Amino acid sequence: MAPKGGREKRRLNRVELSGRLLELSALRYTPAGVPALEFRLRHESEQSEAGNLRKVEAEIGGIAFDTQARLLAGTQLNTALLLHGFLAAKSKRSRKLVLHVTNIEFIEGQEKETENASAAQR
Secondary structure (H helix, E strand, O other): OOOOOOOOOOOOOOEEEEEEEEEEOOOEEOOOOOEEEEEEEEEEEEEEEOOEEEEEEEEEEEEEEHHHHHHHHOOOOOOEEEEEEEEEEOOOOOOOEEEEEEEEEEOOOOOOOEEEHHHHOO
16 A cells, blocks of 8 residues: 555665675676676675674675676676665575675775766766
């Protein structure tokens, strides 16, 4: 049931995650001709939880489309990245979460390149 006014309440799904590029698939194209690229990112950090510092080490799979896919395709493994995006199920059959990248920033001693999907669509 939709709230009054006919608008559904906006639900938040935003991710900002830094890490190093661990795996990179070959650039492929969707049936609609959109470039797509799957990858894995390794994240390491310390986070505050319940008043204590916790060491966090994790890997996450991700996918990038269009401009972001082309940008990642030329990236070397172990490159430090800051990724922005959202989480979605891998497919209708697999509920495993995958990071869908909408913005990529190259960090750590490389030129600070930023490619924003919304800017590329203008």
